[in-house]
Structures are given as structure tokens and as C-alpha cells.
Amino acid sequence: MKCPFCSFEDTKVIDSRLGKEGNNIRRRRECIDCGRRFTTYERVEEILPLVVKKDGRREPFDRLKIIAGMQRACEKRPVSIATIEKLVDQLEISLQESGEKEIDASRIGEGVMEALRNVDEVAYVRFASVYRQFKDINEFMAELKEILAKENKNA
Numbered sequence: 209m210k211c212p213f214c215s216f217e218d219t220k221v222i223d224s225r226l227g228k229e230g231n232n233i234r235r236r237r238e239c240i241d242c243g244r245r246f247t248t249y250e251r252v253e254e255i256l257p258l259v260v261k262k263d264g265r266r267e268p269f270d271r272l273k274i275i276a277g278m279q280r281a282c283e284k285r286p287v288s289i290a291t292i293e294k295l296v297d298q299l300e301i302s303l304q305e306s307g308e309k310e311i312d313a314s315r316i317g318e319g320v321m322e323a324l325r326n327v328d329e330v331a332y333v334r335f336a337s338v339y340r341q342f343k344d345i346n347e348f349m350a351e352l353k354e355i356l357a358k359e360n361k362n363a
Contacts, residue, residue: 209237209248211239211241211242211244211246212246213239213242213244213246214239214241214242214244216239216240216241216242218239218240218241219237219238219239219240220237220238220240221235221236221237222236222237222238222245223235223236224236227249227251231251231252232249232250232251233249233250233251234247234248234249235247235248235249235250254300254304255304256268256269256300256303256304257269257303257306257308257309257310257311258309258310258311259310259311259312259313259316260310260311260312260313261313262313262314266310269300269303269311269316271296271300274296274299274316274320275292275293275296277320277335277338278292278295278296278320278324278331278335279292280334281324281331281332281334281335281338282324282328282331285328285330285331286328287327287328287331291327295320295323295324295327298323299316299319299320299323302319303316317339320335320339321335321336321339325355329355329359332355333348333351333352333355336351337351
């Protein structure tokens with residue numbers, strides 16, 4: 209590995225530790241030439257499908273976009289960032305396991321809505337109202353009635 213300080217191309221690993229989440233390795237390195245130390249992280253390369261947008265454009269899956277959308281929906285709700293990240297982790301795993309090279313953005317949106325529905329119904333309705341672009345109050349009310357009907361069945 210190249211030294212970030214002097215650009216010498218030979219370093220030695222002095223310490224390796226498993227990351228907090230267990231999905232990366234933290235390595236402490238020392239440059240053979242200048243003797244300075246630095247830290248690197250190693251993680252498995254995740255192969256996620258390209259996202260096919262409504263207009264046909266294709267773009268890489270962006271975890272941060274999903275997290276940002278979920279955070280907006282969960283604003284002032286009792287949903288922690290750790291919960292949101294866990295939901296996005298689950299979504300990423302399901303996308304990787306699907307083995308598909310491309311996936312419609314609508315499937316990702318539906319997955320996010322389903323995850324939010326199970327965590328916080330208000331966050332779900334907020335996300336759904338933006339995602340589904342309700343045209344009027346009647347569409348919004350139909351969604352709320354569906355939630356209430358499901359809740360009454362479970363009660």
C-alpha cells in the first residue's frame with residue numbers, strides 16, 4: 209500500500225483488528241521509508257444492481273439517498289438512526305441476494321415503504337405521500353384507511 213505522506217510504495221502492517229460491526233478490518237500500517245503510521249480499512253466489495261429510474265436513466269445504488277429519505281420521513285419520530293441504518297442494511301442484502309444487475313427504482317421505494325410500515329406508521333405515511341405523489345386528499349385518505357383496516361385485523 210502506498211504511503212499517504214511520502215508516496216513510498218511499501219508499508220508494513222503493525223496491527224489488524226475487526227471493525228465494530230464485524231464487516232471490515234482496521235489495519236494500522238507503517239511506511240518502510242519515512243516511518244510514519246496511518247490507518248486503512250478493508251471491507252468486502254458489495255456488488256449492488258444499477259437503479260433504473262422512471263425516465264430510463266441508470267445510476268448506481270446510493271445508500272445515502274435511501275437513508276436521507278428515511279430520515280426525512282422519520283423526522284421528530286421515535287426512530288433511531290441505528291434503526292434506519294439496519295433497515296437499509298436489510299434492503300441492501302436483499303438486493304445483493306437477488307442477483308439482479310438492474311432493479312427498478314419503484315421496487316426500492318416499495319421496499320422502503322414496507323420497512324417503514326413495520327417500524328412507524330406515521331413515517332410510512334410521510335414517505336408514501338412523497339413517493340406515491342398523492343394527487344389529492346382522497347388518495348391520502350385511502351392509504352390511511354388501508355393502514356387502519358390492517359391495524360384493526362391485528363387487534
